Amino acid sequence: MIVKRRASITGWGKCVPPVKLTNDDLEQLVDTTDEWIVARTGISERGISHVEVTDLAEVAAHRALAAAGLEPTDIDLLVVATVTPEITCPSQACYLQERLGAVNAAAFDLNAACSGWVYGSATVASMIEAGIADRVLLIGAEKLHFVMDYYDREQCILFGDGAGAGVYEASTAGDGVLASDIGADGVAGRTMVIPTLGTAGELSQRREPSDARLHFEGQAVFKLAVRGMEGSVRRALDRAGLGVDDVDLVVPHQANLRIINSVTRRLGVPPEKVMLNIATHGNTSAASIPMALADAVDQGRIEPNSIVVQTAFGGGLTWGTTVMRWGDRVEAIAKSDVELPPCDKSVFELLADNRAFFAPLHQEQAEN
Numbered sequence: 257m258i259v260k261r262r263a264s265i266t267g268w269g270k271c272v273p274p275v276k277l278t279n280d281d282l283e284q285l286v287d288t289t290d291e292w293i294v295a296r297t298g299i300s301e302r303g304i305s306h307v308e309v310t311d312l313a314e315v316a317a318h319r320a321l322a323a324a325g326l327e328p329t330d331i332d333l334l335v336v337a338t339v340t341p342e343i344t345c346p347s348q349a350c351y352l353q354e355r356l357g358a359v360n361a362a363a364f365d366l367n368a369a370c371s372g373w374v375y376g377s378a379t380v381a382s383m384i385e386a387g388i389a390d391r392v393l394l395i396g397a398e399k400l401h402f403v404m405d406y407y408d409r410e411q412c413i414l415f416g417d418g419a420g421a422g423v424y425e426a427s428t429a430g431d432g433v434l435a436s437d438i439g440a441d442g443v444a445g446r447t448m449v450i451p452t453l454g455t456a457g458e459l460s461q462r463r464e465p466s467d468a469r470l471h472f473e474g475q476a477v478f479k480l481a482v483r484g485m486e487g488s489v490r491r492a493l494d495r496a497g498l499g500v501d502d503v504d505l506v507v508p509h510q511a512n513l514r515i516i517n518s519v520t521r522r523l524g525v526p527p528e529k530v531m532l533n534i535a536t537h538g539n540t541s542a543a544s545i546p547m548a549l550a551d552a553v554d555q556g557r558i559e560p561n562s563i564v565v566q567t568a569f570g571g572g573l574t575w576g577t578t579v580m581r582w583g584d585r586v587e588a589i590a591k592s593d594v595e596l597p598p599c600d601k602s603v604f605e606l607l608a609d610n611r612a613f614f615a616p617l618h619q620e621q622a623e624n
């Protein structure tokens with residue numbers, strides 16, 4: 257009998273910045289209310305990082321490695337999904353490899369925006385199935401507040417910072433990623449854009465406030481997200497030979513509670529099978545699913561051999577889904593004592609540079 261080699265998650269961890277931006281705080285920055293934000297998005301607070309992306313990723317990585325009972329040197333591939341890498345070259349993954357001392361790991365970054373974790377899961381699962389890698393550390397890490405305009409109430413309420421990590425290991429026991437679906441629509445990509453952090457335009461304009469922030473068309477993205485994730489979950493389940501009733505837990509990208517509710521209602525997944533942590537983290541892009549997955553395991557929402565569906569939608573536009581059978585172990589082998597350094601600044605102090613940078617844009621708009 258041929259035993260299929262699959263990629264199974266054996267370690268999980270997350271890192272959340274200690275400083276929170278609450279809806280009450282946002283009421284002091286833009287014309288909004290806690291009631292509006294909670295009703296339209298399900299978000300109450302989000303993390304604002306006082307450290308760099310590498311620091312967030314490093315803590316999440318140590319926690320996932322400890323949960324898997326592995327050392328950094330055991331890893332043979334390290335992939336970081338992010339749209340906010342600390343620098344362009346070396347990659348965020350190589351930067352992190354150095355920090356972790358994961359000297360035996362190949363390393364590269366992957367940009368599929370909020371679908372980055374699912375694209376990453378599909379990629380590393382394929383590489384494990386092909387025998388290219390045995391033990392992979394996949395990380396989603398973002399410092400999104402860097403590209404947020406905290407004068408723009410439509411965007412700054414949604415996003416937060418954080419990192420999530422998972423260890424994928426080769427398994428021949430029947431557990432692991434059973435099927436994946438990934439897709440993209442570059443034409444619709446114009447509905448969500450971060451112009452800079454690339455080489456487009458004049459060198460002298462690279463830090464123009466209007467180019468340095470996220471732009472999106474909220475309602476267009478909302479509709480595309482619902483349709484995109486529903487279709488992707490159906491295709492991935494079909495490929496796995498499973499139906500919606502076989503699913504034990506859906507871990508969706510935490511973009512907006514109303515998007516999640518629409519997708520799962522259309523699929524026929526009951527609320528008790530949907531993992532949510534958006535209220536306390538907001539949308540952390542590529543970090544959102546691994547952060548939710550870590551919470552799901554730690555809260556006992558995943559049992560041995562559970563069928564777990566991860567699904568996401570994001571900039572690009574991109575979408576993706578993985579269907580996996582969890583392994584036998586749902587307890588961490590060990591816990592890491594690595595922590596972020598403490599922060600002695602208030603959230604308003606952390607956002608002061610950002611507000612100063614984007615202020616001229618809004619003065620210009622008010623004058624025109």
Ligand SMILES: CC(C)(COP(=O)(O)OP(=O)(O)OC[C@H]1O[C@@H](n2cnc3c(N)ncnc32)[C@H](O)[C@@H]1OP(=O)(O)O)[C@@H](O)C(=O)NCCC(=O)NCCS
Pocket residue numbers: 287288289292293296297370409410413414472473474475477478481511512539569570571
């Ligand atoms: C952005 C989003 C929350 C807006 O919610 P919505 O229900 O579509 O709201 P609308 O855009 O229809 O705006 C309704 C009204 O609320 C106002 N509004 C927008 N943001 C507001 C805020 N933070 N507080 C108060 N009012 C706000 C709008 O100006 C509009 O006012 P108007 O009717 O006077 O013009 C929602 O479209 C969304 O989540 N989209 C997806 C964005 C996203 O997650 N992108 C990343 C995906 S990975």
